[in-house]
Amino acid sequence: MRLRDENKELAIREKALGMIVEEGFDGLSMHKLAKAAGVSPATIYIYFKDRDDLIMQIFETENTRMTEITLDGFSPEMHFEEGLRIQWLNRARYCLENPERMHFMEQIRYSPFHERLQGSSKSTFIHAMRTWAQNAIARGELVPLPMEVYWSVAFAPLYQLVKFHMSRHGLPGSKKFTLDEPIMNQTLELVIKALTPQ
Amino acid sequence: MRLRDENKELAIREKALGMIVEEGFDGLSMHKLAKAAGVSPATIYIYFKDRDDLIMQIFETENTRMTEITLDGFSPEMHFEEGLRIQWLNRARYCLENPERMHFMEQIRYSPFHERLQGSSKSTFIHAMRTWAQNAIARGELVPLPMEVYWSVAFAPLYQLVKFHMSRHGLPGSKKFTLDEPIMNQTLELVIKALTPQ
DNA sequence: AGATAATAAAAGAACGTTCGTTTATTTTTG
DNA sequence: CAAAAATAAACGAACGTTCTTTTATTATCT
Structure with a gap:
Protein backbone atom coordinates (compact mmCIF):
# COMPACT_ATOMS: atom_id res chain seq x y z
CA MET A 1 0.00 0.00 0.00
CA ARG A 2 1.19 3.38 -0.92
CA LEU A 3 -0.19 6.40 0.92
CA ARG A 4 -1.68 9.38 -0.78
CA ASP A 5 0.46 12.47 -0.91
CA GLU A 6 -1.70 15.16 0.65
CA ASN A 7 0.48 17.86 -0.83
CA LYS A 8 -0.47 16.67 -4.29
CA GLU A 9 -4.18 17.04 -3.68
CA LEU A 10 -3.63 20.41 -2.06
CA ALA A 11 -1.49 21.60 -4.97
CA ILE A 12 -4.17 20.52 -7.43
CA ARG A 13 -6.89 22.34 -5.50
CA GLU A 14 -4.93 25.55 -5.09
CA LYS A 15 -3.72 25.72 -8.67
CA ALA A 16 -7.20 24.98 -9.97
CA LEU A 17 -8.64 27.77 -7.87
CA GLY A 18 -5.97 30.15 -9.10
CA MET A 19 -6.50 29.24 -12.73
CA ILE A 20 -10.26 29.75 -12.48
CA VAL A 21 -9.80 33.13 -10.85
CA GLU A 22 -7.30 34.33 -13.42
CA GLU A 23 -8.65 32.81 -16.62
CA GLY A 24 -12.23 31.85 -15.84
CA PHE A 25 -13.80 28.45 -16.22
CA ASP A 26 -12.57 28.17 -19.80
CA GLY A 27 -9.07 28.63 -18.47
CA LEU A 28 -9.16 25.52 -16.34
CA SER A 29 -7.95 22.61 -18.43
CA MET A 30 -6.86 19.35 -16.87
CA HIS A 31 -3.60 19.27 -18.81
CA LYS A 32 -2.60 22.79 -17.85
CA LEU A 33 -3.69 22.14 -14.30
CA ALA A 34 -1.62 18.98 -14.12
CA LYS A 35 1.42 20.82 -15.38
CA ALA A 36 0.88 23.70 -12.95
CA ALA A 37 0.47 21.34 -10.01
CA GLY A 38 3.51 19.28 -11.00
CA VAL A 39 1.46 16.16 -11.51
CA SER A 40 0.30 13.83 -14.25
CA PRO A 41 -3.18 14.44 -15.66
CA ALA A 42 -4.13 10.93 -14.59
CA THR A 43 -3.23 11.71 -10.99
CA ILE A 44 -5.94 14.32 -10.78
CA TYR A 45 -8.46 11.56 -11.45
CA ILE A 46 -7.27 9.66 -8.41
CA TYR A 47 -8.44 12.47 -6.18
CA PHE A 48 -11.39 13.74 -8.17
CA LYS A 49 -14.00 11.92 -10.20
CA ASP A 50 -13.90 14.42 -13.04
CA ARG A 51 -13.52 18.12 -13.80
CA ASP A 52 -16.91 19.02 -12.39
CA MET B 1 -22.69 42.90 -53.92
CA ARG B 2 -24.63 40.88 -51.48
CA LEU B 3 -25.97 42.50 -48.32
CA ARG B 4 -25.49 41.11 -44.86
CA ASP B 5 -28.42 39.29 -43.36
CA GLU B 6 -29.11 41.11 -40.12
CA ASN B 7 -31.18 38.22 -38.87
CA LYS B 8 -28.10 36.01 -39.01
CA GLU B 9 -26.05 38.29 -36.82
CA LEU B 10 -28.95 38.68 -34.42
CA ALA B 11 -29.47 34.92 -34.23
CA ILE B 12 -25.79 34.43 -33.48
CA ARG B 13 -25.84 37.03 -30.73
CA GLU B 14 -29.00 35.74 -29.09
CA LYS B 15 -28.02 32.09 -29.19
CA ALA B 16 -24.57 32.88 -27.84
CA LEU B 17 -26.08 34.81 -24.96
CA GLY B 18 -28.43 31.95 -24.22
CA MET B 19 -25.68 29.36 -24.31
CA ILE B 20 -23.50 31.36 -21.94
CA VAL B 21 -26.36 31.81 -19.51
CA GLU B 22 -27.30 28.14 -19.54
CA GLU B 23 -23.92 26.46 -19.73
CA GLY B 24 -21.41 29.09 -18.74
CA PHE B 25 -18.44 30.26 -20.76
CA ASP B 26 -17.24 26.67 -21.27
CA GLY B 27 -20.59 25.96 -22.83
CA LEU B 28 -20.11 28.45 -25.64
CA SER B 29 -18.41 26.68 -28.54
CA MET B 30 -18.36 28.10 -32.02
CA HIS B 31 -19.52 24.85 -33.60
CA LYS B 32 -22.47 24.43 -31.27
CA LEU B 33 -23.30 28.11 -31.63
CA ALA B 34 -23.25 27.85 -35.42
CA LYS B 35 -25.58 24.89 -35.31
CA ALA B 36 -27.92 26.60 -32.84
CA ALA B 37 -28.03 29.77 -34.94
CA GLY B 38 -28.55 27.82 -38.17
CA VAL B 39 -25.34 29.06 -39.68
CA SER B 40 -21.93 27.82 -40.73
CA PRO B 41 -19.10 28.26 -38.23
CA ALA B 42 -17.27 30.34 -40.79
CA THR B 43 -20.18 32.75 -41.04
CA ILE B 44 -19.71 33.78 -37.43
CA TYR B 45 -16.28 35.04 -38.37
CA ILE B 46 -17.77 37.39 -40.94
CA TYR B 47 -19.54 39.28 -38.18
CA PHE B 48 -17.08 38.81 -35.33
CA LYS B 49 -13.30 38.78 -35.27
CA ASP B 50 -13.09 35.85 -32.90
CA ARG B 51 -14.79 34.26 -29.91
CA ASP B 52 -13.66 36.95 -27.50
C1' DA C 1 15.93 -8.98 9.82
C1' DG C 2 15.59 -9.65 4.92
C1' DA C 3 13.08 -11.10 0.94
C1' DT C 4 8.84 -10.87 -1.35
C1' DA C 5 4.06 -10.50 -2.43
C1' DA C 6 0.38 -7.19 -2.57
C1' DT C 7 -1.58 -2.85 -3.46
C1' DA C 8 -2.50 1.69 -4.43
C1' DA C 9 -0.34 5.99 -6.07
C1' DA C 10 1.66 8.11 -9.85
C1' DA C 11 3.12 8.73 -14.42
C1' DG C 12 3.26 8.92 -19.54
C1' DA C 13 1.34 8.11 -23.59
C1' DA C 14 -2.58 7.67 -26.08
C1' DC C 15 -7.68 7.70 -26.88
C1' DG C 16 -11.39 9.79 -29.68
C1' DT C 17 -13.65 14.18 -29.59
C1' DT C 18 -14.25 18.78 -29.94
C1' DC C 19 -12.17 23.12 -29.96
C1' DG C 20 -11.37 27.87 -32.50
C1' DT C 21 -10.24 29.22 -36.79
C1' DT C 22 -9.10 29.22 -41.86
C1' DT C 23 -9.21 27.93 -46.76
C1' DA C 24 -11.29 26.94 -50.95
C1' DT C 25 -15.50 27.09 -53.15
C1' DT C 26 -20.20 28.16 -54.20
C1' DT C 27 -24.22 31.10 -53.91
C1' DT C 28 -26.49 35.24 -53.90
C1' DT C 29 -27.41 39.87 -55.24
C1' DG C 30 -26.52 44.88 -56.30
C1' DC D 1 -20.34 40.16 -63.78
C1' DA D 2 -18.17 41.78 -59.87
C1' DA D 3 -18.14 41.43 -55.01
C1' DA D 4 -19.36 40.13 -50.83
C1' DA D 5 -21.96 36.65 -48.13
C1' DA D 6 -22.24 32.07 -46.98
C1' DT D 7 -20.82 27.53 -46.79
C1' DA D 8 -18.60 22.82 -46.43
C1' DA D 9 -14.62 20.89 -45.36
C1' DA D 10 -10.54 20.81 -43.21
C1' DC D 11 -6.67 22.36 -40.11
C1' DG D 12 -3.69 21.58 -36.10
C1' DA D 13 -4.18 22.15 -31.33
C1' DA D 14 -6.15 21.27 -27.17
C1' DC D 15 -9.71 19.10 -24.70
C1' DG D 16 -11.31 15.56 -20.84
C1' DT D 17 -10.47 11.12 -19.79
C1' DT D 18 -8.56 6.42 -19.74
C1' DC D 19 -5.21 2.55 -20.49
C1' DT D 20 -1.01 0.58 -19.42
C1' DT D 21 2.95 0.60 -17.01
C1' DT D 22 6.06 1.88 -13.38
C1' DT D 23 7.15 3.25 -8.68
C1' DA D 24 6.77 3.49 -3.86
C1' DT D 25 5.18 1.71 0.33
C1' DT D 26 3.17 -1.51 3.59
C1' DA D 27 2.17 -6.18 5.20
C1' DT D 28 3.38 -10.88 5.29
C1' DC D 29 6.22 -14.70 5.58
C1' DT D 30 10.46 -17.25 6.23
Whole structure:
Protein backbone atom coordinates (compact mmCIF):
# COMPACT_ATOMS: atom_id res chain seq x y z
CA MET A 1 0.00 0.00 0.00
CA ARG A 2 1.19 3.38 -0.92
CA LEU A 3 -0.19 6.40 0.92
CA ARG A 4 -1.68 9.38 -0.78
CA ASP A 5 0.46 12.47 -0.91
CA GLU A 6 -1.70 15.16 0.65
CA ASN A 7 0.48 17.86 -0.83
CA LYS A 8 -0.47 16.67 -4.29
CA GLU A 9 -4.18 17.04 -3.68
CA LEU A 10 -3.63 20.41 -2.06
CA ALA A 11 -1.49 21.60 -4.97
CA ILE A 12 -4.17 20.52 -7.43
CA ARG A 13 -6.89 22.34 -5.50
CA GLU A 14 -4.93 25.55 -5.09
CA LYS A 15 -3.72 25.72 -8.67
CA ALA A 16 -7.20 24.98 -9.97
CA LEU A 17 -8.64 27.77 -7.87
CA GLY A 18 -5.97 30.15 -9.10
CA MET A 19 -6.50 29.24 -12.73
CA ILE A 20 -10.26 29.75 -12.48
CA VAL A 21 -9.80 33.13 -10.85
CA GLU A 22 -7.30 34.33 -13.42
CA GLU A 23 -8.65 32.81 -16.62
CA GLY A 24 -12.23 31.85 -15.84
CA PHE A 25 -13.80 28.45 -16.22
CA ASP A 26 -12.57 28.17 -19.80
CA GLY A 27 -9.07 28.63 -18.47
CA LEU A 28 -9.16 25.52 -16.34
CA SER A 29 -7.95 22.61 -18.43
CA MET A 30 -6.86 19.35 -16.87
CA HIS A 31 -3.60 19.27 -18.81
CA LYS A 32 -2.60 22.79 -17.85
CA LEU A 33 -3.69 22.14 -14.30
CA ALA A 34 -1.62 18.98 -14.12
CA LYS A 35 1.42 20.82 -15.38
CA ALA A 36 0.88 23.70 -12.95
CA ALA A 37 0.47 21.34 -10.01
CA GLY A 38 3.51 19.28 -11.00
CA VAL A 39 1.46 16.16 -11.51
CA SER A 40 0.30 13.83 -14.25
CA PRO A 41 -3.18 14.44 -15.66
CA ALA A 42 -4.13 10.93 -14.59
CA THR A 43 -3.23 11.71 -10.99
CA ILE A 44 -5.94 14.32 -10.78
CA TYR A 45 -8.46 11.56 -11.45
CA ILE A 46 -7.27 9.66 -8.41
CA TYR A 47 -8.44 12.47 -6.18
CA PHE A 48 -11.39 13.74 -8.17
CA LYS A 49 -14.00 11.92 -10.20
CA ASP A 50 -13.90 14.42 -13.04
CA ARG A 51 -13.52 18.12 -13.80
CA ASP A 52 -16.91 19.02 -12.39
CA ASP A 53 -16.27 17.07 -9.22
CA LEU A 54 -13.01 18.96 -8.78
CA ILE A 55 -14.73 22.31 -9.02
CA MET A 56 -17.56 21.22 -6.75
CA GLN A 57 -15.19 19.90 -4.11
CA ILE A 58 -13.15 23.08 -4.11
CA PHE A 59 -16.35 25.03 -3.69
CA GLU A 60 -17.52 22.89 -0.79
CA THR A 61 -14.21 23.27 1.00
CA GLU A 62 -14.17 26.98 0.46
CA ASN A 63 -17.79 27.36 1.47
CA THR A 64 -17.09 25.61 4.74
CA ARG A 65 -14.11 27.82 5.43
CA MET A 66 -16.08 30.95 4.68
CA THR A 67 -18.96 29.86 6.90
CA GLU A 68 -16.64 29.13 9.80
CA ILE A 69 -14.95 32.49 9.55
CA THR A 70 -18.27 34.28 9.20
CA LEU A 71 -19.67 32.68 12.35
CA ASP A 72 -16.49 33.18 14.39
CA GLY A 73 -17.46 34.72 17.73
CA PHE A 74 -21.07 34.99 16.65
CA SER A 75 -24.10 33.67 18.49
CA PRO A 76 -27.79 33.83 17.51
CA GLU A 77 -28.58 35.21 20.95
CA MET A 78 -26.58 38.35 20.34
CA HIS A 79 -28.20 41.74 20.21
CA PHE A 80 -28.83 42.89 16.70
CA GLU A 81 -26.26 45.61 16.45
CA GLU A 82 -23.51 43.56 18.05
CA GLY A 83 -24.26 40.56 15.86
CA LEU A 84 -24.34 42.61 12.71
CA ARG A 85 -21.05 44.30 13.55
CA ILE A 86 -19.33 40.96 14.16
CA GLN A 87 -20.72 39.54 10.93
CA TRP A 88 -19.52 42.52 8.96
CA LEU A 89 -16.06 42.29 10.49
CA ASN A 90 -15.87 38.56 9.88
CA ARG A 91 -17.09 38.73 6.31
CA ALA A 92 -14.84 41.66 5.49
CA ARG A 93 -11.90 39.85 7.07
CA TYR A 94 -12.52 36.78 4.92
CA CYS A 95 -12.85 38.84 1.76
CA LEU A 96 -9.87 41.07 2.31
CA GLU A 97 -7.52 38.36 3.57
CA ASN A 98 -8.53 35.86 0.89
CA PRO A 99 -9.18 37.95 -2.20
CA GLU A 100 -8.44 35.08 -4.55
CA ARG A 101 -10.76 32.66 -2.75
CA MET A 102 -13.40 35.36 -2.57
CA HIS A 103 -13.10 35.90 -6.28
CA PHE A 104 -13.52 32.19 -6.85
CA MET A 105 -16.64 32.06 -4.72
CA GLU A 106 -18.18 34.97 -6.56
CA GLN A 107 -17.35 33.45 -9.90
CA ILE A 108 -19.13 30.26 -8.83
CA ARG A 109 -22.05 32.16 -7.38
CA TYR A 110 -22.76 33.87 -10.68
CA SER A 111 -22.19 30.84 -12.90
CA PRO A 112 -24.50 27.96 -13.80
CA PHE A 113 -22.62 25.87 -11.23
CA HIS A 114 -24.36 27.69 -8.44
CA GLU A 115 -27.81 26.38 -9.21
CA ARG A 116 -26.50 22.83 -9.03
CA LEU A 117 -24.79 23.49 -5.71
CA GLN A 118 -27.64 25.37 -4.06
CA GLY A 119 -29.20 22.35 -2.41
CA SER A 120 -26.02 20.84 -1.07
CA SER A 121 -24.93 23.72 1.14
CA LYS A 122 -25.57 23.40 4.84
CA SER A 123 -28.61 25.17 6.21
CA THR A 124 -27.26 25.40 9.77
CA PHE A 125 -25.71 28.69 8.79
CA ILE A 126 -28.93 30.08 7.42
CA HIS A 127 -30.78 28.75 10.45
CA ALA A 128 -28.47 30.58 12.83
CA MET A 129 -28.95 33.79 10.91
CA ARG A 130 -32.69 33.36 10.88
CA THR A 131 -33.12 32.78 14.59
CA TRP A 132 -30.80 35.68 15.33
CA ALA A 133 -32.97 37.97 13.20
CA GLN A 134 -36.16 36.65 14.76
CA ASN A 135 -34.80 37.20 18.25
CA ALA A 136 -33.85 40.75 17.31
CA ILE A 137 -37.32 41.43 15.95
CA ALA A 138 -38.95 40.00 19.09
CA ARG A 139 -36.78 42.29 21.21
CA GLY A 140 -37.76 45.26 19.08
CA GLU A 141 -34.18 45.80 17.91
CA LEU A 142 -34.98 45.14 14.27
CA VAL A 143 -37.83 46.15 12.00
CA PRO A 144 -39.99 43.15 11.05
CA LEU A 145 -39.13 42.24 7.48
CA PRO A 146 -39.14 39.38 5.03
CA MET A 147 -35.87 37.50 5.36
CA GLU A 148 -34.77 38.43 1.85
CA VAL A 149 -35.41 42.15 2.35
CA TYR A 150 -33.54 42.14 5.60
CA TRP A 151 -30.65 40.21 4.11
CA SER A 152 -30.40 42.50 1.09
CA VAL A 153 -30.19 45.63 3.20
CA ALA A 154 -27.96 44.12 5.86
CA PHE A 155 -25.24 42.50 3.77
CA ALA A 156 -25.42 43.43 0.11
CA PRO A 157 -23.82 46.88 0.70
CA LEU A 158 -20.84 45.24 2.36
CA TYR A 159 -20.23 42.90 -0.55
CA GLN A 160 -20.55 45.77 -2.98
CA LEU A 161 -17.90 47.66 -1.03
CA VAL A 162 -15.69 44.59 -1.19
CA LYS A 163 -16.23 44.39 -4.94
CA PHE A 164 -15.19 48.02 -5.32
CA HIS A 165 -12.16 47.30 -3.18
CA MET A 166 -11.10 44.30 -5.24
CA SER A 167 -11.55 45.86 -8.66
CA ARG A 168 -8.37 47.39 -9.99
CA HIS A 169 -10.03 50.50 -11.37
CA GLY A 170 -12.43 52.35 -9.11
CA LEU A 171 -15.56 53.91 -10.49
CA PRO A 172 -14.56 55.79 -13.65
CA GLY A 173 -13.29 59.22 -12.66
CA SER A 174 -12.48 58.15 -9.14
CA LYS A 175 -9.29 57.20 -7.41
CA LYS A 176 -8.77 53.53 -6.60
CA PHE A 177 -11.13 52.72 -3.76
CA THR A 178 -9.80 51.12 -0.59
CA LEU A 179 -12.11 49.53 1.93
CA ASP A 180 -10.71 50.44 5.34
CA GLU A 181 -12.27 50.35 8.80
CA PRO A 182 -13.60 53.92 8.85
CA ILE A 183 -15.37 53.41 5.52
CA MET A 184 -16.78 50.13 6.72
CA ASN A 185 -18.06 51.62 9.95
CA GLN A 186 -19.58 54.54 8.12
CA THR A 187 -21.50 52.19 5.83
CA LEU A 188 -22.47 49.92 8.70
CA GLU A 189 -23.97 52.88 10.55
CA LEU A 190 -26.17 53.64 7.55
CA VAL A 191 -27.35 50.05 7.40
CA ILE A 192 -28.10 49.99 11.12
CA LYS A 193 -30.02 53.21 10.73
CA ALA A 194 -32.09 51.58 7.98
CA LEU A 195 -32.88 48.42 9.92
CA THR A 196 -33.36 49.80 13.43
CA PRO A 197 -36.83 50.98 14.57
CA GLN A 198 -37.44 54.77 14.82
CA MET B 1 -22.69 42.90 -53.92
CA ARG B 2 -24.63 40.88 -51.48
CA LEU B 3 -25.97 42.50 -48.32
CA ARG B 4 -25.49 41.11 -44.86
CA ASP B 5 -28.42 39.29 -43.36
CA GLU B 6 -29.11 41.11 -40.12
CA ASN B 7 -31.18 38.22 -38.87
CA LYS B 8 -28.10 36.01 -39.01
CA GLU B 9 -26.05 38.29 -36.82
CA LEU B 10 -28.95 38.68 -34.42
CA ALA B 11 -29.47 34.92 -34.23
CA ILE B 12 -25.79 34.43 -33.48
CA ARG B 13 -25.84 37.03 -30.73
CA GLU B 14 -29.00 35.74 -29.09
CA LYS B 15 -28.02 32.09 -29.19
CA ALA B 16 -24.57 32.88 -27.84
CA LEU B 17 -26.08 34.81 -24.96
CA GLY B 18 -28.43 31.95 -24.22
CA MET B 19 -25.68 29.36 -24.31
CA ILE B 20 -23.50 31.36 -21.94
CA VAL B 21 -26.36 31.81 -19.51
CA GLU B 22 -27.30 28.14 -19.54
CA GLU B 23 -23.92 26.46 -19.73
CA GLY B 24 -21.41 29.09 -18.74
CA PHE B 25 -18.44 30.26 -20.76
CA ASP B 26 -17.24 26.67 -21.27
CA GLY B 27 -20.59 25.96 -22.83
CA LEU B 28 -20.11 28.45 -25.64
CA SER B 29 -18.41 26.68 -28.54
CA MET B 30 -18.36 28.10 -32.02
CA HIS B 31 -19.52 24.85 -33.60
CA LYS B 32 -22.47 24.43 -31.27
CA LEU B 33 -23.30 28.11 -31.63
CA ALA B 34 -23.25 27.85 -35.42
CA LYS B 35 -25.58 24.89 -35.31
CA ALA B 36 -27.92 26.60 -32.84
CA ALA B 37 -28.03 29.77 -34.94
CA GLY B 38 -28.55 27.82 -38.17
CA VAL B 39 -25.34 29.06 -39.68
CA SER B 40 -21.93 27.82 -40.73
CA PRO B 41 -19.10 28.26 -38.23
CA ALA B 42 -17.27 30.34 -40.79
CA THR B 43 -20.18 32.75 -41.04
CA ILE B 44 -19.71 33.78 -37.43
CA TYR B 45 -16.28 35.04 -38.37
CA ILE B 46 -17.77 37.39 -40.94
CA TYR B 47 -19.54 39.28 -38.18
CA PHE B 48 -17.08 38.81 -35.33
CA LYS B 49 -13.30 38.78 -35.27
CA ASP B 50 -13.09 35.85 -32.90
CA ARG B 51 -14.79 34.26 -29.91
CA ASP B 52 -13.66 36.95 -27.50
CA ASP B 53 -14.81 39.70 -29.82
CA LEU B 54 -18.22 38.05 -30.01
CA ILE B 55 -18.57 38.02 -26.25
CA MET B 56 -17.29 41.58 -25.93
CA GLN B 57 -19.68 42.88 -28.57
CA ILE B 58 -22.64 41.18 -26.97
CA PHE B 59 -21.63 42.74 -23.69
CA GLU B 60 -21.30 46.21 -25.21
CA THR B 61 -24.70 45.98 -26.83
CA GLU B 62 -26.31 44.73 -23.67
CA ASN B 63 -24.56 47.32 -21.56
CA THR B 64 -25.87 50.08 -23.77
CA ARG B 65 -29.40 48.72 -23.60
CA MET B 66 -29.21 48.45 -19.82
CA THR B 67 -27.88 51.98 -19.48
CA GLU B 68 -30.63 53.39 -21.66
CA ILE B 69 -33.35 51.65 -19.71
CA THR B 70 -31.78 52.68 -16.42
CA LEU B 71 -31.71 56.34 -17.40
CA ASP B 72 -35.21 56.35 -18.90
CA GLY B 73 -37.07 59.34 -17.49
CA PHE B 74 -34.16 60.19 -15.24
CA SER B 75 -32.40 63.53 -14.98
CA PRO B 76 -29.44 64.54 -12.80
CA GLU B 77 -31.40 67.55 -11.62
CA MET B 78 -34.03 65.42 -9.96
CA HIS B 79 -34.58 65.43 -6.24
CA PHE B 80 -32.86 62.59 -4.51
CA GLU B 81 -35.86 60.53 -3.55
CA GLU B 82 -37.56 60.90 -6.91
CA GLY B 83 -34.38 60.03 -8.79
CA LEU B 84 -33.70 57.03 -6.63
CA ARG B 85 -37.23 55.72 -7.06
CA ILE B 86 -37.04 56.05 -10.83
CA GLN B 87 -33.67 54.33 -10.93
CA TRP B 88 -34.95 51.47 -8.83
CA LEU B 89 -38.00 51.04 -11.02
CA ASN B 90 -35.94 51.19 -14.18
CA ARG B 91 -33.31 48.77 -12.97
CA ALA B 92 -35.88 46.37 -11.61
CA ARG B 93 -37.79 46.56 -14.85
CA TYR B 94 -34.72 45.69 -16.86
CA CYS B 95 -33.84 42.78 -14.57
CA LEU B 96 -37.30 41.29 -14.34
CA GLU B 97 -38.21 41.71 -17.99
CA ASN B 98 -34.85 40.46 -19.25
CA PRO B 99 -33.80 37.78 -16.78
CA GLU B 100 -31.61 36.01 -19.31
CA ARG B 101 -29.78 39.18 -20.32
CA MET B 102 -29.41 40.13 -16.68
CA HIS B 103 -27.93 36.74 -15.95
CA PHE B 104 -25.48 37.23 -18.80
CA MET B 105 -24.41 40.62 -17.50
CA GLU B 106 -23.83 39.27 -14.02
CA GLN B 107 -21.86 36.35 -15.36
CA ILE B 108 -19.62 38.76 -17.23
CA ARG B 109 -19.34 41.08 -14.26
CA TYR B 110 -17.96 38.32 -12.05
CA SER B 111 -15.65 36.79 -14.65
CA PRO B 112 -12.16 37.78 -15.76
CA PHE B 113 -13.76 39.40 -18.80
CA HIS B 114 -14.97 42.25 -16.67
CA GLU B 115 -11.53 43.60 -15.86
CA ARG B 116 -10.76 43.81 -19.57
CA LEU B 117 -14.00 45.62 -20.28
CA GLN B 118 -13.87 48.05 -17.39
CA GLY B 119 -12.17 50.84 -19.26
CA SER B 120 -14.27 50.62 -22.41
CA SER B 121 -17.63 51.35 -20.82
CA LYS B 122 -19.01 54.83 -21.21
CA SER B 123 -18.53 57.16 -18.29
CA THR B 124 -21.42 59.44 -19.21
CA PHE B 125 -23.64 57.18 -17.18
CA ILE B 126 -21.42 57.37 -14.13
CA HIS B 127 -21.09 61.10 -14.64
CA ALA B 128 -24.85 61.59 -14.59
CA MET B 129 -25.12 59.57 -11.41
CA ARG B 130 -22.34 61.51 -9.80
CA THR B 131 -23.71 64.97 -10.50
CA TRP B 132 -27.15 63.86 -9.38
CA ALA B 133 -25.71 62.69 -6.06
CA GLN B 134 -23.68 65.88 -5.66
CA ASN B 135 -26.75 68.02 -6.34
CA ALA B 136 -28.68 66.06 -3.75
CA ILE B 137 -25.94 66.52 -1.19
CA ALA B 138 -25.77 70.26 -1.91
CA ARG B 139 -29.54 70.48 -1.35
CA GLY B 140 -29.24 68.60 1.92
CA GLU B 141 -31.32 65.71 0.61
CA LEU B 142 -28.53 63.18 0.91
CA VAL B 143 -25.89 62.52 3.55
CA PRO B 144 -22.41 63.43 2.26
CA LEU B 145 -20.64 60.17 1.48
CA PRO B 146 -17.89 58.68 -0.64
CA MET B 147 -19.37 57.68 -3.99
CA GLU B 148 -18.71 53.99 -3.37
CA VAL B 149 -20.41 53.98 0.03
CA TYR B 150 -23.41 55.78 -1.35
CA TRP B 151 -23.62 53.44 -4.33
CA SER B 152 -23.34 50.33 -2.16
CA VAL B 153 -26.19 51.37 0.11
CA ALA B 154 -28.35 52.80 -2.66
CA PHE B 155 -28.29 49.99 -5.21
CA ALA B 156 -26.70 46.80 -3.88
CA PRO B 157 -29.82 45.82 -1.92
CA LEU B 158 -31.93 46.04 -5.05
CA TYR B 159 -29.62 43.76 -7.00
CA GLN B 160 -29.57 41.30 -4.13
CA LEU B 161 -33.36 41.22 -4.18
CA VAL B 162 -33.23 40.58 -7.91
CA LYS B 163 -30.78 37.76 -7.34
CA PHE B 164 -33.12 36.19 -4.79
CA HIS B 165 -35.95 36.60 -7.25
CA MET B 166 -34.07 34.93 -10.08
CA SER B 167 -32.73 31.96 -8.12
CA ARG B 168 -34.97 28.93 -8.37
CA HIS B 169 -34.68 27.99 -4.73
CA GLY B 170 -35.17 30.72 -2.14
CA LEU B 171 -33.09 30.84 0.98
CA PRO B 172 -33.04 27.30 2.40
CA GLY B 173 -36.16 26.81 4.47
CA SER B 174 -38.06 29.60 2.74
CA LYS B 175 -40.65 29.63 0.04
CA LYS B 176 -39.59 30.77 -3.40
CA PHE B 177 -39.08 34.51 -3.18
CA THR B 178 -40.87 36.83 -5.61
CA LEU B 179 -39.84 40.42 -6.01
CA ASP B 180 -43.07 42.41 -6.40
CA GLU B 181 -43.77 46.10 -6.07
CA PRO B 182 -44.69 46.13 -2.35
CA ILE B 183 -41.48 44.32 -1.47
CA MET B 184 -39.48 46.69 -3.62
CA ASN B 185 -41.08 49.76 -2.09
CA GLN B 186 -40.53 48.40 1.39
CA THR B 187 -36.84 47.93 0.71
CA LEU B 188 -36.55 51.26 -1.03
CA GLU B 189 -37.98 52.98 2.04
CA LEU B 190 -35.27 51.42 4.19
CA VAL B 191 -32.58 52.61 1.81
CA ILE B 192 -34.00 56.12 1.71
CA LYS B 193 -34.10 56.12 5.48
CA ALA B 194 -30.42 55.17 5.54
CA LEU B 195 -29.31 57.84 3.08
CA THR B 196 -31.52 60.75 4.07
CA PRO B 197 -30.32 63.24 6.71
CA GLN B 198 -31.89 63.02 10.22
C1' DA C 1 15.93 -8.98 9.82
C1' DG C 2 15.59 -9.65 4.92
C1' DA C 3 13.08 -11.10 0.94
C1' DT C 4 8.84 -10.87 -1.35
C1' DA C 5 4.06 -10.50 -2.43
C1' DA C 6 0.38 -7.19 -2.57
C1' DT C 7 -1.58 -2.85 -3.46
C1' DA C 8 -2.50 1.69 -4.43
C1' DA C 9 -0.34 5.99 -6.07
C1' DA C 10 1.66 8.11 -9.85
C1' DA C 11 3.12 8.73 -14.42
C1' DG C 12 3.26 8.92 -19.54
C1' DA C 13 1.34 8.11 -23.59
C1' DA C 14 -2.58 7.67 -26.08
C1' DC C 15 -7.68 7.70 -26.88
C1' DG C 16 -11.39 9.79 -29.68
C1' DT C 17 -13.65 14.18 -29.59
C1' DT C 18 -14.25 18.78 -29.94
C1' DC C 19 -12.17 23.12 -29.96
C1' DG C 20 -11.37 27.87 -32.50
C1' DT C 21 -10.24 29.22 -36.79
C1' DT C 22 -9.10 29.22 -41.86
C1' DT C 23 -9.21 27.93 -46.76
C1' DA C 24 -11.29 26.94 -50.95
C1' DT C 25 -15.50 27.09 -53.15
C1' DT C 26 -20.20 28.16 -54.20
C1' DT C 27 -24.22 31.10 -53.91
C1' DT C 28 -26.49 35.24 -53.90
C1' DT C 29 -27.41 39.87 -55.24
C1' DG C 30 -26.52 44.88 -56.30
C1' DC D 1 -20.34 40.16 -63.78
C1' DA D 2 -18.17 41.78 -59.87
C1' DA D 3 -18.14 41.43 -55.01
C1' DA D 4 -19.36 40.13 -50.83
C1' DA D 5 -21.96 36.65 -48.13
C1' DA D 6 -22.24 32.07 -46.98
C1' DT D 7 -20.82 27.53 -46.79
C1' DA D 8 -18.60 22.82 -46.43
C1' DA D 9 -14.62 20.89 -45.36
C1' DA D 10 -10.54 20.81 -43.21
C1' DC D 11 -6.67 22.36 -40.11
C1' DG D 12 -3.69 21.58 -36.10
C1' DA D 13 -4.18 22.15 -31.33
C1' DA D 14 -6.15 21.27 -27.17
C1' DC D 15 -9.71 19.10 -24.70
C1' DG D 16 -11.31 15.56 -20.84
C1' DT D 17 -10.47 11.12 -19.79
C1' DT D 18 -8.56 6.42 -19.74
C1' DC D 19 -5.21 2.55 -20.49
C1' DT D 20 -1.01 0.58 -19.42
C1' DT D 21 2.95 0.60 -17.01
C1' DT D 22 6.06 1.88 -13.38
C1' DT D 23 7.15 3.25 -8.68
C1' DA D 24 6.77 3.49 -3.86
C1' DT D 25 5.18 1.71 0.33
C1' DT D 26 3.17 -1.51 3.59
C1' DA D 27 2.17 -6.18 5.20
C1' DT D 28 3.38 -10.88 5.29
C1' DC D 29 6.22 -14.70 5.58
C1' DT D 30 10.46 -17.25 6.23
